[in-house]
Amino acid sequence: xxxxxxxxxxxxxxxxxxxxxxxxxxxxxxxxxxxxxxxxxxxxxxxxxxxxxxxxxxxxxxxxxxxxxxxxxxxxxxxxxxxxxxxxxxxxxxxxxxxxxxxxxxxxxxxxxxxxxxxxxxxxxxxxxxxxxxxxxxxxxxxxxxxxxxxxxxxxxxxxxxxxxxxxxxxxxxxxxxxxxxxxxxxxxxxxxxxxxxxxxxxxxxxxxxxxxxxxxxxxxxxxxxxxxxxxxxxxxxxxxxxxxxxxxxxxxxxxxxxxxxx
Numbered sequence: 001x002x003x004x005x006x007x008x009x010x011x012x013x014x015x016x017x018x019x020x021x022x023x024x025x026x027x028x029x030x031x032x033x034x035x036x037x038x039x040x041x042x043x044x045x046x047x048x049x050x051x052x053x054x055x056x057x058x059x060x061x062x063x064x065x066x067x068x069x070x071x072x073x074x075x076x077x078x079x080x081x082x083x084x085x086x087x088x089x090x091x092x093x094x095x096x097x098x099x100x101x102x103x104x105x106x107x108x109x110x111x112x113x114x115x116x117x118x119x120x121x122x123x124x125x126x127x128x129x130x131x132x133x134x135x136x137x138x139x140x141x142x143x144x145x146x147x148x149x150x151x152x153x154x155x156x157x158x159x160x161x162x163x164x165x166x167x168x169x170x171x172x173x174x175x176x177x178x179x180x181x182x183x184x185x186x187x188x189x190x191x192x193x194x195x196x197x198x199x200x201x202x203x204x205x206x207x208x209x210x211x212x213x214x215x216x217x218x219x220x221x222x223x224x225x226x227x228x229x230x231x232x233x234x235x236x237x238x239x240x241x242x243x244x245x246x247x248x249x250x251x252x253x254x255x256x257x258x259x260x261x262x263x
Contacts, residue, residue, distance in 0.1 A: 039068070039213070040067065040068045040069070040212060040213040041065065041066075041067055041078075041203065041215055042067075042215075043064065043065030043203040043217060044064060044065060045061065045062070045063060045217045045219055046062035046063075047061065047062065048218070048220070049219065049220050049221075049222065050190060050194070050220070050222070051224045052223050053223070053225040058167075058189065058190055058191050058194075059189075060187040060188065060190065061082065061188040061190055061201070062186075063080050063185065063201055063203065064185040065203060065215075067184070069207075071184060072121070072181070076207045076212075077121045077122050077127050078121050078176050078203065078204070078206070079118070079119075079128075079203070079206060080119045080176055080188065080204075081116075081117070081136070081137070081138065081202045081204070082118075082188045082200075082201045082202075083113050083115065083116055083117075083137070083200060083201075084114045084194075084195070084199045086112055086113055086114070087112055088108065088109065088112065089108075089112040090106055090108050091155050091158050091159050091162065092104065092105075093106065093158075107149060107155035107159075108149060108150075109148065109150075109155075109159060110147070110149060112147055112163075114168060115168055115169075115191075115194060115199060116169040116170070116171075117169075117171075118171050118172050119172060119176050119186040120172060120176055121175065121176045121184065123172065124138045124139055125139065127209065128206060128209060132209075132210075136204070140171050143169075144160060167192075168191055168194070194221055195221065196221045196222055196223050197221060198219075198220055199218070199220065199221060200217065200219070201217040201218075201219065202215070202217075203216075203217065
């Protein structure tokens with residue numbers, strides 16, 4: 001029998017040596033897939049329910065969270081928006097007639113948020129383009145631009161001043177503070193006049209002038225104690241509530257007259 005050539009013999013020996021390694025590779029399980037990446041944004045409220053009683057003089061709503069990447073001038077940015085339910089608002093202009101101030105022209109605005117608070121790690125106007133800010137109502141100018149009603153800028157500016165005067169609207173008065181590069185927190189001011197109802201806090205993660213992540217955190221404002229009972233009576237039994245107010249006013253007037261008479 002003729003012997004195989006040296007080249008063929010070397011090839012057969014190499015294949016025989018690789019056969020055990022190949023069988024071992026086939027028996028080994030495939031490598032596990034890498035773990036899924038964590039969320040780019042995670043946020044939470046310290047107090048999802050606000051109790052309003054007779055001693056309530058306002059509070060701060062603490063919003064805190066963490067991001068996947070660093071926050072700051074060279075990194076991502078966070079925008080926090082707290083907003084309440086919408087209601088109709090009438091803005092009236094006071095005019096002087098015959099030496100007396102009376103109600104003049106008025107403007108009726110619909111779906112006006114009864115609460116608005118905005119905070120961010122940097123001025124929002126520099127983080128997002130105007131179309132994105134208008135869509136998300138980021139900024140009082142963008143908010144009023146989305147509210148249905150007359151387009152007269154004088155009335156819209158008066159609406160802003162009215163809501164600011166009652167501390168129901170706040171714009172970037174409480175900045176978002178950053179700790180450790182990735183942790184953040186903000187305190188949204190809640191006025192003493194805040195109405196009961198369902199509210200929401202929107203937390204936006206901004207990168208390169210784009211919103212890349214968003215989270216909504218609902219919270220509720222409830223009246224408790226005597227405040228809740230009085231509100232329930234005024235809503236469910238308005239006649240009884242009105243008579244009680246008249247009786248209390250008459251009693252207060254009578255007591256005042258007695259005190260002054262004795263003095």
